[in-house]
Structures are given as structure tokens and as C-alpha cells.
Amino acid sequence: MQTPPQTPPRMNATEQAYQAIRKEILTGRLEEGERLTETRLSDDLGMSRTPIREAIGRLILEGFVERQGGYTTRVAHFPEDEAEQVYEIRRLVECYSVQRAAKLATEEDIAALREIHAQMRRDTPPGDEAAYERLTSANEAFHRTIVAAARSPRLTALMTTALDVGMVVRTYSMFSARDLERSLAHHAEIIEAIEARAPDWAASVMSAHLLAGAWRVSVRSGGRRTEGEKADD
Amino acid sequence: MQTPPQTPPRMNATEQAYQAIRKEILTGRLEEGERLTETRLSDDLGMSRTPIREAIGRLILEGFVERQGGYTTRVAHFPEDEAEQVYEIRRLVECYSVQRAAKLATEEDIAALREIHAQMRRDTPPGDEAAYERLTSANEAFHRTIVAAARSPRLTALMTTALDVGMVVRTYSMFSARDLERSLAHHAEIIEAIEARAPDWAASVMSAHLLAGAWRVSVRSGGRRTEGEKADD
DNA sequence: TGCGCGTTATTTGCATACAGACTAGGCAGG
DNA sequence: CCTGCCTAGTCTGTATGCAAATAACGCGCA
Numbered sequence: 427m428q429t430p431p432q433t434p435p436r437m438n439a440t441e442q443a444y445q446a447i448r449k450e451i452l453t454g455r456l457e458e459g460e461r462l463t464e465t466r467l468s469d470d471l472g473m474s475r476t477p478i479r480e481a482i483g484r485l486i487l488e489g490f491v492e493r494q495g496g497y498t499t500r501v502a503h504f505p506e507d508e509a510e511q512v513y514e515i516r517r518l519v520e521c522y523s524v525q526r527a528a529k530l531a532t533e534e535d536i537a538a539l540r541e542i543h544a545q546m547r548r549d550t551p552p553g554d555e556a557a558y559e560r561l562t563s564a565n566e567a568f569h570r571t572i573v574a575a576a577r578s579p580r581l582t583a584l585m586t587t588a589l590d591v592g593m594v595v596r597t598y599s600m601f602s603a604r605d606l607e608r609s610l611a612h613h614a615e616i617i618e619a620i621e622a623r624a625p626d627w628a629a630s631v632m633s634a635h636l637l638a639g640a641w642r643v644s645v646r647s648g649g650r651r652t653e654g655e656k657a658d659d
Numbered sequence: 660m661q662t663p664p665q666t667p668p669r670m671n672a673t674e675q676a677y678q679a680i681r682k683e684i685l686t687g688r689l690e691e692g693e694r695l696t697e698t699r700l701s702d703d704l705g706m707s708r709t710p711i712r713e714a715i716g717r718l719i720l721e722g723f724v725e726r727q728g729g730y731t732t733r734v735a736h737f738p739e740d741e742a743e744q745v746y747e748i749r750r751l752v753e754c755y756s757v758q759r760a761a762k763l764a765t766e767e768d769i770a771a772l773r774e775i776h777a778q779m780r781r782d783t784p785p786g787d788e789a790a791y792e793r794l795t796s797a798n799e800a801f802h803r804t805i806v807a808a809a810r811s812p813r814l815t816a817l818m819t820t821a822l823d824v825g826m827v828v829r830t831y832s833m834f835s836a837r838d839l840e841r842s843l844a845h846h847a848e849i850i851e852a853i854e855a856r857a858p859d860w861a862a863s864v865m866s867a868h869l870l871a872g873a874w875r876v877s878v879r880s881g882g883r884r885t886e887g888e889k890a891d892d
Numbered sequence: 893t894g895c896g897c898g899t900t901a902t903t904t905g906c907a908t909a910c911a912g913a914c915t916a917g918g919c920a921g922g
Numbered sequence: 923c924c925t926g927c928c929t930a931g932t933c934t935g936t937a938t939g940c941a942a943a944t945a946a947c948g949c950g951c952a
Contacts, residue, residue: 463934465933466935473906475904475906476905476907479713482714483717484720489816495915496913496914497913497932498934505812515752515755515811515817518752519748519752523752538665558702578744580722580741580748584893650921672936673936697903698902708936708937709937710937728944733905
């Protein structure tokens, strides 16, 4: 069984470039403020400048990259309270989404959510790096699916920005086993609320879910990113 | 005196193409579902395919255009309740923005808002098409300035999408003199609330402002777009 | 008449070339 | 030593060419 709302990974060069550059930024290999040049990137990634340009354009719209003056392109600077802001915004958008989803979700949507959830459950004992990768991307898929289930193309477009940015936070806060357990409980309850067609219930859980994440982040980092402190205990 | 948050209109070809195509869609000259080809657009706009491609890429991200299969590009289909959804989303984002703005806005931000407001006041007696154009774009600038004053790059990125989409609604609902008067009153009150550093007050007015807009739209159109019914009485 | 298939014509994706705009670095003058 | 200008080098914006993928069309067949 597959997850229908997910884009089948038909990766053209532009998409590849986008994913690659974004990942470099999210993992911190490309540092804040670092200068990007299309030529160097096209060399590094082994493709021409055209797909690089398109990828960078997208990253600029999403706020990961910024132009400075006419001819310099830099990795965007993320302010101290970035994480809190992101969670605040996500809370706005996703609570609304899940309310709509509770009214409009189809059986397929719910099945997809269940599937993702089961997948995350299986990966729960977090050990290796790969499992962590799968968990975070599954988590992202979960939230994306909910937004998609809200059946509002505008919300979906919005989430392209907001959720991607949410991943910035990923580097800041790694799941602890206990946090992960709670996240999964939240997810399960959200699914239940959607199935029950209970918008307010769903929204409340989502709100808690994201506030818990925000709090975890702010505590972990004390407002500052503490490099290398992967709390995957 | 200038409005600093506005981008100086240095229009390269890509930007021109983006503006042009978007306008065609917003005004309905390009109908929903109509097929777009890069070649035709580049001919029409008198430039090469490259800037057209970038413009289309942006419009896809924003949800104005969609790809269908591998090789067809169409003007996106806007669902019936588009307008309501857009206002709902804007309400989420802008109420939050104005709350932050009430805390963080600088004197320059407030001056900019005042300036835009005065400009709109001067244009108030709505007569010709040009004045209407100025009003709507000033209105957009007003809302953008508030979001910018919230000092959250993420919100700004989000608004790029949300506000643009809000403009789709523009075609649906034209201001009546009375609506315009009320809008201006709201704007004035919002400025006052920001100056008073009263986040909740500001948010409440913003909420009313956008709900009034949404209501106007849904009544005007009865849920359906009524072409040519410009109520600029 | 309706359906399926093969061929032609479009259309996009990517690569490359070139010109203009900007940045950086050094040199001269104060 | 600092400041301003000039020059060389770099980077982006745009145009154009080519190949692969797809869509459109028409024909044969049931």
C-alpha cells in the first residue's frame, strides 16, 4: 500500500537541486550568510545552471535564501526566535487545516494517515541515523497529508512555505524517546478525532502537539542553537 | 517621502513576465483551465522563454497555475468557495501579524502606514478605473506593511502567497463607496491600535476588517462570481 | 460509429553562450 | 593611515539550441 497524497519521486534535475541545496542548508553544511553562486553549485551537483537557478528561485520564495544587492545570493539568516515563530505559524495554519480535514477528509486520506502512523510506530525504537531520517520525513508526510485533506489548494500552497521552514527546526531539536512517544500519541489522537469528525477536538490536539514541540525546542536550545546536542537518547 | 517597505520597481524581464501573467489571470483575461505554453507567452511578451519559465514556476508555487501530466500547464481552477477560504487564511495570518506588529512596529513602520492611509483617503472618491487601481494596490501595500512590521521573515514569505491569492478575490468583489469608507475606518483604527501598542485591539479590528470583506464577497457573488458587476457606485 | 494504435507535432527540461551589472582589490591622493 | 576611484574579474539575467517526453491527430479495424 502506498501513500497517494505523496508525490511519486520523479526527480528531475531541478527537483534534485532543490532538495540538495535545501538539505545542505537544513543540516547546516551551508552556513547562514554563506554566499551561493550558481556556477559553483552547478559544478558541485553536476548539472547546468538552469535547474540551479530554478531551485534557488524557489528557495528565495520560501525564505531559505536571500538576494543581497543585485548580484549576491546568501543563505538566509535565521533569527534567534525562529523556531518559536515557526511553531506559532504552523499552529495557526495547521489547526485550521485539521479542522477542515475533520469535516472533509476522505476514507483514503484517513487510510494514508493510518499508514504513515503505522510506519512511524515500526520505526519507533530510534537508534540509527537512517531511522531518524525516516521518522522525520514520515512526520512531515503526516502533517502534509492533513493539510492536503483540508481540500484547500491555498492552504497547500501556504504549507509549502510553512512546513519546509518547520524543518529548519529539525536541526535545532532532535526527538528524545519520550518526546517521540508523545508525538505518536498525538498523531493517533488526531487521526481518531478526524475519523470521529470532531473538528474542535482535532484542532485542540494539534495545538497541543505543536506547542509541545515549540516548548521542547525553546527549552532544549535555551533560545540558542546548541550544536551537536542530538538528544536521541 | 517614500514608502520604504515597498520594493523599488526595478523590473527585470522575469518580474515583468510574472506581473503580466498574474494580471492576466487575476483579471480573467486568461480563463481558468486555459492552457499556457511558454513559447506563446514568450512571443506575446516579447522576451525569451527563460524569464517566462521562472515566472510560471513562481505562479505554480503560489497556486495560480498548475501542471497537468508532464507537458501541459494550465491556469489553476479556483473552487467556488475560494474567496471565503482566502479570507479565512488571511484572517489567521494577518491577525497574528498585527499582534506582533503592535509590539514590534517601529516609528518608520507606523509612518509608512499613515502615508499609505493618507494616500487612500485622497483617492477616496472612487470614479475612474485608475483610482480604483491605485486604491487596491495601496490596500495591498497597507497589509503587506503590517506583515513586514511583524518582523518575521517567515510570515512575510507566507504572505507572498496568501496576499497574492487574496487578490484573486479582487476580481470577485469591487469596493462600493460604503465598503471603502468602512475599510478606511478599519485601517485608521488598526494604525491607532498599533500606535497604542495594543495587540488584542489591533487583532480584533483586523479580524472584523477581513470578515467584513469575506461577507461582502459571499453576498455579492452569492457564492458565484458575477462577471462585470463592478459595484463602484 | 466507436475504439485502439502509430505517427507527427508540441512542449517542456536542460545545456550553453553572451552581455550587462555588480563586486572586489589595488592604487593614487589627501 | 584612511578614503575614493578605477580596473579587472565575477556573477547574474537573458537568449538560443537540442533532445526526450508527451499530447494530438488520423488511420485502420471491429
